[in-house]
Every structure is written in C-alpha cells, then in structure tokens.
Amino acid sequence: MDATLRALAEVRRREILALIRDVELPAGEIAAQFDVTRPAISQHLHVLRDAGLVVERREGTRRLYRVRPEGLTDLQAYLDSFWDTNLDRLKHAAEAEERSRIDGSERN
Amino acid sequence: MDATLRALAEVRRREILALIRDVELPAGEIAAQFDVTRPAISQHLHVLRDAGLVVERREGTRRLYRVRPEGLTDLQAYLDSFWDTNLDRLKHAAEAEERSRIDGSERN
DNA sequence: TACGAACGTTAGTTCCTGCTAACGTAGCTC
DNA sequence: GAGCTACGTTAGCAGGAACTAACGTTCGTA
Helix, strand or coil: CHHHHHHHCCHHHHHHHHHCCCCCEEHHHHHHCCCCCHHHHHHHHHHHHHCCCEEEEEECCEEEEEECHHHHHHHHHHHHHHHHCHHHHHHHHHHHHHHHHHCCCCCC | CHHHHHHHCCHHHHHHHHHCCCCCEEHHHHHHCCCCCHHHHHHHHHHHHHCCCEEEEEECCEEEEEECHHHHHHHHHHHHHHHHCHHHHHHHHHHHHHHHHHCCCCCC
C-alpha cells in the first residue's frame, strides 16, 4: 500500500493512468502524449507496474499497458477504515466537547 | 486531491493518522509516540491540515488534533472511477485480444 | 545474418522533502 | 507582569526522486 500511494502521489503517473484507464496503449504512444523524454515515462511505468497498478503485455517489439484496478483494493479498504470508526470518533468528540464545556469554558 | 495523496504517501503521516483516527490527541502526545523531534511532527500535522485530513482545536496552550474523514472523499471518488469503467476496459481488452489473435498469432 | 524499430536500463544532475537546531509566540499561573 | 508550558516557524542540511543523455536489448524484417 505504501508503493500504491507513492505511485499515485505524482501528477505524471496519474495522467498516465488516466490515459490507459479505458484503452490499452503501447509505451511509445503513452510517451508521445507528454513533453518529457521516453525514458522518463518508462521509469514511471516501472513504478506503476511495481505498485501493481498497471499490467504489461508484450506484442512483438511493443509493450502494451493497461490499468489494473485490483491494485487499488488495499488502498480503498484502508480509506474505508477511516469511516468505519466515524461513529466512535463522533462519540469521542462529543465527550471531549463535554469536558471542554465543563473546565475550559472560555471562548467558543 | 494532489495534496491528499502527497500527504498520505508518507509513512510517518499515516502513522499519525492511525493515532488520531479514534481519539483526539494534543500535538505533544502525538510527537511523543515517535523518535523524531517535535517540530518534525508539527510539520507533518501542518501538511495533513492543509490536505484537509485533520482538524485542529485549541484548548488553552494545547492544540488537539483529530482525523477528518471528509478529506478523503475526493480521493475515494477518484479511485472508484477506475472501477466504473472496468466493464468497458474488459470489453476493450477482449477486442485487443481478438485483434492480436488475428494478426499477431505468435505466443500467448 | 545484418539492420532498424520499440523498448528498458544506467549514470549523473537538479530539485524537492523530511529532518534537526535555534528561535519566536500564545496562554496559563504564581 | 515574570516565568513556564506547549506549541509553531525558520534556516540549513542530507537523502531521495524525477529528469536527461547515452547505452543495451529484444524482436521483426530485408
């Protein structure tokens, strides 16, 4: 999940994901969409592949890439976990407000 | 959403979020849980606050922090969008496989 | 087999970011 | 009001990441 977040926390890589979200594209065509060099995109694709966010399929000399949504499930579960305890959190916040209303009745 | 991902893409900040996911804690108590200096944690809290992932509440000289799950909604919607088009993507993959089966019938 | 096309890889540079040390600030207490 | 507490802020540094240039590799083709 650390690799997933590291991979997503870069604009260029998210742009790459947006490109191959619906269609499968070769590395060269992906690189052509950006103003950086081809090796730079190749490195980004490597990071995305290591994170399990894209899959590579070889077709002759070309390497076709497409998004692998399954690579997001762990992160999605992690984010959902913050909402699981939301009720507990609200309860704690209410208790804290009660306490602050008692001893620290200064400002709002 | 860029700020959200940047904020989450750091182990220390995720550890901080884990600490204040259920309970509200003062900055000093949060810093005490780690082996880095207090200013470092203060900077992390600043990043998390800018990303809207935590909220600050002042109580005397103390500043209490707690997680703000609403700050995750944009990211969650973004991640969900990858699954929305999953059926379309499968269709495209099937078509691509068809094409590769016709002209490039080399390996699997 | 030789050549070209479509890639990935490596070395090196620049820029960003997380950290520490030193300093500044708001609020409570005597 | 002086002093203490609990913080945040700033300057400076070190490690890491994104980029380019040069090179290596695999696959198809003449």
